[in-house]
Amino acid sequence: MNQPPPNQNGEKPFAEVAPQPLHQTDADEDDENVKQLDECSALYLLMQDCVVRSNRNWKQCQKEIQALKECSEKRNKNKGT
Structure with a gap:
């Protein structure tokens, strides 16, 4: 299996770079916001x-x-008491 050579600056070709999760910080923030909803x-x-x-x-x-x-x-009402 032939691998493409590195770029002129020595970097790996785009296809070999590991993908990063899209909007991971957004998903983490959503998880935290949902947890704050409690019940x-x-x-x-x-x-x-x-x-x-x-x-x-x-x-x-x-x-x-x-x-x-x-x-x-109901949650907001209970917080007020």
């Missing part, structure tokens, strides 16, 4: 899954959206 995090993930499954058709995900909204309101 509502599972509902948020269900809503997110629905949106993906429905090809971003929010109308099909109203049940999940409403459940997340109610959980969030």
